[in-house]
Amino acid sequence: MKIVKLPKEKLAEFLSCLRAFGEIHAPTKRGEKSHVFAPLKEPAGIELDYTRTILPLKKYFLPPMETMFNFQAEKGYETPAEESDKKYIIFGVHPCDIHSLKILDLVFGGKYVDGHYFSRRSKAAIIGLDCIPDEFCFCRSTGTDFVDDGFDLFLSDIEDSYLVRVGTSLGDDMVKAADTLFQEVTVQDREKYKKKSIQRGQSFQSEIQLQDLPEIMDLEYESQIWQELGEECLGCGTCSMVCPTCYCYAVFDELNLDAASGQRIRRWDSCLFKDYALVAGGHNFRAQRSSRVKNRYFHKQRGFVSQYGRPSCVGCGRCKEYCPAGVDIIEVVNKLRSETRV
Amino acid sequence: MHKSIVINRVPRVEGHGGITVNMKDGKVSQVNMDIYEGPRFFESLVVGKTYDQVTPILMRICAICSAVHTVTSLMAVENALGIKVSHQTRLLRDLLIQGGNIESHALHVFCLALPDFLNYPSVVDMARDHAQEVCTGLEIKKLGNTIQEVIGGRAVHPVNAVIGGFGKLPAPEELLRLKEQLTKGLEQSWAAVELIAQLEIPDFCISPNIYAALLPNGSGFSLLGEEIILSTGEKRNIRQYQQICQEKVVPHSHAKQSWCNDKPFMVGALARVALNGDKLVGEAKKARDKLGLNSPSKNILENNVAQALELIYSMERSLEIIDELLDTGIKPEPSAPVKIRAGSGVGAAEAPRGTLYHSYSFDEEGRLTKADVITPTAQNLANIEKDLRQAVENLMDEPTESLKRKLEMVVRAYDPCISCSVHLLELKR
Amino acid sequence: MYEPQNTLQGPSLYQPYPARIIRTLPQIPDHQLFQVRFEQEDMVKSFTYRPGQFLMLSVLGTGEAPFSISSSPTRPGVIELCVRQIGRVTKALFNLPPNALVGIRGPYGNGFPLEQLRGNNLLLVAGGLGMAPLRSLLWYALDNRAKFKDVILMYGGRNPDEMLFKYELLNLIDRADVKCLLTVDNDPEGIWKARIGVVTKLFDHVEIDPENTFAAVCGPSVMFKFVLEKLLQRNFSKDRILMSLERNMQCGVGKCGHCMIGYKYTCLDGPIFTYWDAINLPEMI
Amino acid sequence: MDKPKVGIYGLTGCAGDQLVILNCEDELLDLVGSLDIKSFSMAASGADDQCQLDIAFVEGTVVQPDEEKLLKDIRQRAKLLVAIGTCAVWGGVTAMKNEVDPKKFIEQVYGPAGKVFEVIPPQPLSSFVKVDLSLPGCPIEKEQLLRGVASLLHGDLPKLPNYAVCTECKMAEYPCILVEKGLPCLGPITVAGCGARCPSYGLTCNGCRGPVDDINVASEINILKEKGFTWVDIQNRLRTFAAPAPPLNLQTLEEAKNA
Ligand SMILES: Cc1cc2nc3c(=O)[nH]c(=O)nc-3n(C[C@H](O)[C@H](O)[C@H](O)COP(=O)(O)OP(=O)(O)OC[C@H]3O[C@@H](n4cnc5c(N)ncnc54)[C@H](O)[C@@H]3O)c2cc1C
Ligand code: SF4
Ligand code: SF4
Numbered sequence A: 001m002k003i004v005k006l007p008k009e010k011l012a013e014f015l016s017c018l019r020a021f022g023e024i025h026a027p028t029k030r031g032e033k034s035h036v037f038a039p040l041k042e043p044a045g046i047e048l049d050y051t052r053t054i055l056p057l058k059k060y061f062l063p064p065m066e067t068m069f070n071f072q073a074e075k076g077y078e079t080p081a082e083e084s085d086k087k088y089i090i091f092g093v094h095p096c097d098i099h100s101l102k103i104l105d106l107v108f109g110g111k112y113v114d115g116h117y118f119s120r121r122s123k124a125a126i127i128g129l130d131c132i133p134d135e136f137c138f139c140r141s142t143g144t145d146f147v148d149d150g151f152d153l154f155l156s157d158i159e160d161s162y163l164v165r166v167g168t169s170l171g172d173d174m175v176k177a178a179d180t181l182f183q184e185v186t187v188q189d190r191e192k193y194k195k196k197s198i199q200r201g202q203s204f205q206s207e208i209q210l211q212d213l214p215e216i217m218d219l220e221y222e223s224q225i226w227q228e229l230g231e232e233c234l235g236c237g238t239c240s241m242v243c244p245t246c247y248c249y250a251v252f253d254e255l256n257l258d259a260a261s262g263q264r265i266r267r268w269d270s271c272l273f274k275d276y277a278l279v280a281g282g283h284n285f286r287a288q289r290s291s292r293v294k295n296r297y298f299h300k301q302r303g304f305v306s307q308y309g310r311p312s313c314v315g316c317g318r319c320k321e322y323c324p325a326g327v328d329i330i331e332v333v334n335k336l337r338s339e340t341r342v
Numbered sequence B: 001m002h003k004s005i006v007i008n009r010v011p012r013v014e015g016h017g018g019i020t021v022n023m024k025d026g027k028v029s030q031v032n033m034d035i036y037e038g039p040r041f042f043e044s045l046v047v048g049k050t051y052d053q054v055t056p057i058l059m060r061i062c063a064i065c066s067a068v069h070t071v072t073s074l075m076a077v078e079n080a081l082g083i084k085v086s087h088q089t090r091l092l093r094d095l096l097i098q099g100g101n102i103e104s105h106a107l108h109v110f111c112l113a114l115p116d117f118l119n120y121p122s123v124v125d126m127a128r129d130h131a132q133e134v135c136t137g138l139e140i141k142k143l144g145n146t147i148q149e150v151i152g153g154r155a156v157h158p159v160n161a162v163i164g165g166f167g168k169l170p171a172p173e174e175l176l177r178l179k180e181q182l183t184k185g186l187e188q189s190w191a192a193v194e195l196i197a198q199l200e201i202p203d204f205c206i207s208p209n210i211y212a213a214l215l216p217n218g219s220g221f222s223l224l225g226e227e228i229i230l231s232t233g234e235k236r237n238i239r240q241y242q243q244i245c246q247e248k249v250v251p252h253s254h255a256k257q258s259w260c261n262d263k264p265f266m267v268g269a270l271a272r273v274a275l276n277g278d279k280l281v282g283e284a285k286k287a288r289d290k291l292g293l294n295s296p297s298k299n300i301l302e303n304n305v306a307q308a309l310e311l312i313y314s315m316e317r318s319l320e321i322i323d324e325l326l327d328t329g330i331k332p333e334p335s336a337p338v339k340i341r342a343g344s345g346v347g348a349a350e351a352p353r354g355t356l357y358h359s360y361s362f363d364e365e366g367r368l369t370k371a372d373v374i375t376p377t378a379q380n381l382a383n384i385e386k387d388l389r390q391a392v393e394n395l396m397d398e399p400t401e402s403l404k405r406k407l408e409m410v411v412r413a414y415d416p417c418i419s420c421s422v423h424l425l426e427l428k429r
Numbered sequence C: 001m002y003e004p005q006n007t008l009q010g011p012s013l014y015q016p017y018p019a020r021i022i023r024t025l026p027q028i029p030d031h032q033l034f035q036v037r038f039e040q041e042d043m044v045k046s047f048t049y050r051p052g053q054f055l056m057l058s059v060l061g062t063g064e065a066p067f068s069i070s071s072s073p074t075r076p077g078v079i080e081l082c083v084r085q086i087g088r089v090t091k092a093l094f095n096l097p098p099n100a101l102v103g104i105r106g107p108y109g110n111g112f113p114l115e116q117l118r119g120n121n122l123l124l125v126a127g128g129l130g131m132a133p134l135r136s137l138l139w140y141a142l143d144n145r146a147k148f149k150d151v152i153l154m155y156g157g158r159n160p161d162e163m164l165f166k167y168e169l170l171n172l173i174d175r176a177d178v179k180c181l182l183t184v185d186n187d188p189e190g191i192w193k194a195r196i197g198v199v200t201k202l203f204d205h206v207e208i209d210p211e212n213t214f215a216a217v218c219g220p221s222v223m224f225k226f227v228l229e230k231l232l233q234r235n236f237s238k239d240r241i242l243m244s245l246e247r248n249m250q251c252g253v254g255k256c257g258h259c260m261i262g263y264k265y266t267c268l269d270g271p272i273f274t275y276w277d278a279i280n281l282p283e284m285i
Numbered sequence D: 001m002d003k004p005k006v007g008i009y010g011l012t013g014c015a016g017d018q019l020v021i022l023n024c025e026d027e028l029l030d031l032v033g034s035l036d037i038k039s040f041s042m043a044a045s046g047a048d049d050q051c052q053l054d055i056a057f058v059e060g061t062v063v064q065p066d067e068e069k070l071l072k073d074i075r076q077r078a079k080l081l082v083a084i085g086t087c088a089v090w091g092g093v094t095a096m097k098n099e100v101d102p103k104k105f106i107e108q109v110y111g112p113a114g115k116v117f118e119v120i121p122p123q124p125l126s127s128f129v130k131v132d133l134s135l136p137g138c139p140i141e142k143e144q145l146l147r148g149v150a151s152l153l154h155g156d157l158p159k160l161p162n163y164a165v166c167t168e169c170k171m172a173e174y175p176c177i178l179v180e181k182g183l184p185c186l187g188p189i190t191v192a193g194c195g196a197r198c199p200s201y202g203l204t205c206n207g208c209r210g211p212v213d214d215i216n217v218a219s220e221i222n223i224l225k226e227k228g229f230t231w232v233d234i235q236n237r238l239r240t241f242a243a244p245a246p247p248l249n250l251q252t253l254e255e256a257k258n259a
């Protein structure tokens, strides 16, 4: 893999060169402590030492609410004219979020390819950035703290510079377009990089034990723990919204006032919602909140493994940080484990 | 000759009110403005609530005036707890209530009163022949709502105005957009003024009024002030509002009436223009001259004319506020801090329909012990009855249907807000 | 025999194709058979499916819902859907004027494993609306009669007025190439000429060789329970019992998540599951 | 198709929901064009109070026997009855102290000999008649109203969100008021539809839309307790807009607190 070096003081200049490749979206501040990915107006607004954004990257490719079709009486459903071909660059994406995109690619690809997702996906370049974990991160234990692919460029902080890994030919073009800003990587740089990597590896405070987890999920399907969790959980759906690999959605038609035309919309949904598994006639396959919370964990750690050969949790820590009730995935898993051991 | 006239429900006013007129020996023996709206006991609902919960509840007294209820309520809380707000906050609050004034007046002038003057049962019927005017009216109304949305966070029951300041401050781009719309709105309001200047205002209800309004804080016309003035020359601090509004319970109504020294009085646009009209400047002054509101009017139907004039004033004032905010730049300031203590306070502001008072007392835990809210419509009720009597006396020979319609016009001229007036019934006597 | 399936896929996977309801045939209270035909001629010809598959039907402005295809691919041109009116979409469907435009996409789901069924006896057991997917398999088998050994249909309704496809099925009674056993739970008016009693009683009237038979079961969950008992008593192996499951579906193609049961998607891995699959799924019924 | 006959009525309330209808300035003329409005006293004279209606929109709560009568009459005449606003759906602010008999309030004001108004504790419409559709909100949301009307014109009942304000809050990526600011937000138990309006201004959701289905009030109480609120304040906060809703019943809350 091609690796180059970008001195930090050149970052602003690099960002302005990048504008030729599309609109730049980068972590910016929202509220007192939170961050979001948003269009970058000026380089100074960028917040590179963020830990996580409220919403992950899925918002770009599977927007919270999207018009899939317009419809009109006697015409039927028609895909709206292609939104602009505008390209964009998402700058400063952490490894866990890059992994989550790889997972969503699996879901939206396969035998049935979701063109809505992939057409947006193809318009966005991903520039990764390494990070320092906080108390909520556990991506090391999910194996998603590092990425080999899934980015166009990936920046690693080595004190006064970034080590830049070039992942795609587009990434290479970006580097070339700002040729004068980049330098060769020296032996010292490599040493610094390794040192930083080790430091980073040691700074994780949380971990989840994935080994045998699918099996434990099966064993503990009837565990009392789910009941207790159901009593804590508010069913508010926050965890699903902020989760980078929760992809469920609902589809419905929305009418204009003429009652003859309108839009077919898809909107994020969550298995935590009461109506999620409701079928006509009123039967609800998951009427209890406890069975709904269980479903979320079961799907991430058990169902997804059967379907795609890996769990879908990437250890970003969002669900834990944002849950108003303080439900903590690691605690849940540990409890399940201890039940099994007893 | 009529024996009695009963209008069960006056349409095109907010809330449920009726009119009963009884005659005896060819003379009017009794005129009642009956209020059927269900009582909601607002003042007792808030007893025991913490200081921060009072405003969100009491703004729900009325939807049309929710912005000014909110601001007045916040001022009363702040007054009681000794909280000082910044100049920027005061400006934004002023802007918020100007938005409310624009919305309310546009709704009333174009959708409720104009159909009266032009002889249509509703604005929808009027739209058939006067589409242009109706669209203009709706656009102006929408502008009032837009201001309330941008500053207050919602057109009805604002959420963004809180104790000590605002949840989120408007962005300069938002203010610039408002400015653009207001510039257009001002032009459109002139069209309304032209239209109304041409109307012949019927004269079946001429009768002298005592007017009351707040004395503007500064040199100009304003909807905010610390003192109450009357056309009788009397003057009081707002903390003494009860000396002006002496409340009476009347048996035919769910609302209490306000009397001042045993005389009914009038509050609202007409009163403001009568008392403070000389303070108008700029376009508003021109409009005043054009509309012939240079001297206190005795014709209550001219209240609608005064409302049209105030549309111009509110647009101009909004522009002025926005310019000041843009000039100095919006300062990202947090809400003023709150120190809980026992205390009492009064807030007052000119609502679209007249002076509004909120008065609260809190205990040392910041819980409300007593609330008193006096709405403009409650103050006007006695005056409405006075004017109805005048109209009936002038129109004795009129056929019933037409008489009824004219009595409705009198009531509508006040733009009464009935659910507002029936918030009350305090626990203590 | 089984033609390779070609699921429609236009500019968007989810785009419904315009189709018309060319006829509606009232069946029993709240149930109608809708005959639907694509607007585009080439699609009328090319659209094919497996018995047991379903499609997503859109009523413009109301929404989309999954329905089993009740007709057989051996009779192309018109697609038949047997629908019960129960909620928003189905109500809107019932209220459509004649010849109304609807949207269709599909077919989706696995359908019955025809390759495996070939050369075996078929035992179709249906109750109520469960006849909808089984009717497709029934006619498929009858139209490809040589490919199957005995074909047995057991169908039960609550009473004679609540038998779906009543006349069509009554006509089968006299046919030699199919054993058609019909029953009603009760017959208050005394007009029913066939059997009376629950479906499971029909098992007393047939000899079944479980080694060489596949059973396809579809109906309300109480019926499921009793039929399964019977089949297991008769030594059916669990993977020779096929059933069609129902879940909430928003996409039909394994994306929206709603129909997931444990680690299977009803829309991709089903809706036809073997009994063995099904007992391994949490929250199966 | 004939235009559906529509009546718009206000019982006791602030008229905010009727005002929202009038606030649809851009759509108002289309709206009145596609409906045959038989009664809308706030906006028009000449109501027809006898005719059969396709849809009746009713705002406000029932606090007087006359209103109960009117409501039942409207129900009789209307094919569909739509409750608009939190007052109609849940009782609204007026109902927050409905455990106190309003006759007491009245007696205290007028004395036993005075005129006695007949007043009943404020109740949602559904306590008296069947409600076909409930549009909550204090006031209702314009967008939801227009979409709802479109659906009704189409012959369907609209699908309304049945999830919490939190969901909309996170979809719009607002920082969490509970988690980030530690303020007592009611987002987790309030039904969505407002686009998380208050959190978007950095303020707590006060629950003006009423509870979402299947709320976990015990967990919300726990959260508020942890933030240091007294039991009285927690009850006050929870019971501001929808006190008559079963999950916010005083007794239910008491049980939830001890759970
Ligand atoms: C594979 C499959 C085959 C089916 N075949 C038939 C059939 O042949 N005939 C028939 O009458 N019915 C069939 N159903 C059931 C049919 O899909 C529901 O009756 C229908 O979705 C009800 O929609 P509604 O809008 O009228 O009901 P509502 O209760 O108003 O539905 C609301 C929403 O929930 C979802 N939903 C509700 N119930 C179901 C459900 N049971 N399955 C999936 N989604 C649901 C839908 O997306 C719908 O938009 C089948 C279901 C599945 C999964
Ligand atoms: S964020 Fe927490 S409370 Fe909300 S649904 Fe998820 S687990 Fe439950
Ligand atoms: S701020 Fe309130 S509404 Fe938003 S996520 Fe947090 S608790 Fe929910």
Ligand code: SF4
Pocket: B159, D138, D165, D190, D191, D194, D195, D196, D197, D198, D199, D204, D205, D206, D207, D208, D209, D210
């Ligand atoms: S956030 Fe809560 S209080 Fe604010 S508008 Fe929405 S429901 Fe009402």
